[in-house]
Amino acid sequence: MDTQLLAAFVEVADTGSFTAAAQALHLSQPAVSKRIQALEAQIATPLFDRVGRQVLLTDAGRALLPYARKVLQDIEDGRRALSQLAGEVRGRLSIGTSHHIGLHRLPPVLSTFAQRYPQVDLDLHFMDSEVACEAVLGGKLELGIVTLPLVPIPNLDARPVWPDPLAVVVSPHHPLARLRRLALAQLAEHPAVLPDEATYTHRIVRQALRQHGLEPRVRLATNYLETLKMLVGIGLGWSVLPLSMADRTLRVLAIPGLKMERMLGVVRHRQRTPSRAALALLDLLPAAAQHRSA
Template structure:
C-alpha cells in the first residue's frame, strides 16, 4: 500500500476536510481526492462519508486509521534509524517550536546547524508549545523546542535549555508605573492582557496569582507574546512577559510577592528512535 495514499488518508481524517488536508500536505485538493479514491479502490470500501462540505470516517475508515498511523510511524522510525548508519548527517528533520522561541532563541542555533549540516532538510513548524508536545507524542514531529510543560507528560522526555524569568509590565504612563512597589490588590484592580488560557505560560501566571488569592481581570488574551507586548505598551492593560522582552516601550512593575518564571527547552518521545540529524541538533542546544 502506497505510503502517500496513507498519508493523505490520515491528513483528511485528522482535518475533517479535503481542503485543509491539502493545505497541510502542500498539495492541490484534486490531488488529495485522487489519492483517497486510489486507496478506496485498493481496499474496496469507502473510507469517508462526503455530505456536502462535511467529511466523516466510515466504519472502514475508523478501522483503518490506527493501522495507518502505526504504518507511517514505523516507516518514519525506520528512516530515523537508518540515518544513524551514515557518517554524514542528512535527511529530513521535523521540529516544532513556538513563535517566541523561533524569533528570540533559535536563530543562532539553527544558523550554526545549517552551516554544519547542509544536507539536512529542516522542516520547521511554528505552533503553540502545547500543540508541539502533542505532535511529538503522536510521532508527527521528531523534536519540540518549547515552553516546557508545567506537569510531566507520559512518554515525553524533556530537557531545560533556557531559564526564562517573567516580569509584570505595563505602559510607561500606566497608573501603576513608576511606583516603588505594587501590591497584588493594586494589580488586580487594573485590567490585564495575558497569554491564552490554554498555554503553559497562562497556567504559570494564574496559578501564582491564585496562590495569593488574586484573580486577574483579563481584558484580552492571545497566544502571541509580541502582540501582548504591543497591547501592554499602548495601555490596554498590564501583562506578564519574558524579562528578555523589556525595552523602553514598557515599564516593569515591581510586585514583591509575585515571582514568576518558565522554562524553555527540548522535548522528544522517549520510545521513538531519534535520527542522526535530531541528535546533532540536540548537541548544539546549550545545556542550562
C-alpha cells in the same frame, strides 16, 4: 498500501480538512482527494463522511487510523536506522516551535546547524507549544522546541534548555507605572491582557496569581506574545511576559513575593529512534543555553 495514500489519510483525519491537509503536504486539494479516493478504492469502503463543510471519519476510518500511523512511523524509524548506519547527518528534520522561541531563541542555533550540516533539510513549523507536543506524540514531528509542559506527559521526553523568567509589565504611561510601591491586589483593579488560557504560560501565570488570591480581570487573551507586548505598549492593560522582552516600550513592575518562570526546552518521543540530524541539533542546544545566559 501506498504510504503516500496513508499519509494523506492521516493528515485529513488530523486536520479534519482536505484543504488544510493539502497545505501540510504541499499538494493541491484535488491531489489529496484523489489519494483518499484511491485508498478507499483499495479497501472498498469509505473512510470519510462529508457532512456540509465537515470531514468526519467513518467507522472504517477510525479503525484504520492507528494502523496507518504505525505504518508511517515504522517506515520513518527504518529510514532513521539506515541513516545511522550510513554515518551521515543528512535527510529531513521536522521541528515544531512557538513563534516566540522561533524569533528569540532559535535563530543562532539553526544558523549554526545549517552551516555544519548542509545536507539536512529543516522542516520548521510554527505552532503553539501544546500543539507541537501533540504533534511529536503523534509522530508528525521529530522534535518540539517549546515551552515545556507543567506536568510530565507519558512517552514525551522533555529536556530543559532555557529558563525564562516572567514579569508583570505595563506601558510607561499606565497608572500602575506611577506607583512607587505596588501591592499585588492593585493589579486586580486594572484590566489584564494575558496569554491564551489554553497555553502552558497562561497556566503558570494563573497558578502564581491564585497562590496570592488574585483573579485577574482579563480584557483580552491571545497566544502571540508579540501581540501582547504591543497591546501592553499602547496601554490596553497589564500583562505577564518573558523578562527578555522588556524594552523601553514596557515598564517592569516589581511586586514583592511574586516570582514566575517558565522553562523552554526540547521534547521528543521516547519510543522513536532519533535521527542523526535530531541528535546533532540536541547536541547544539546546551551550548546555545550557555551562550544565552552569558
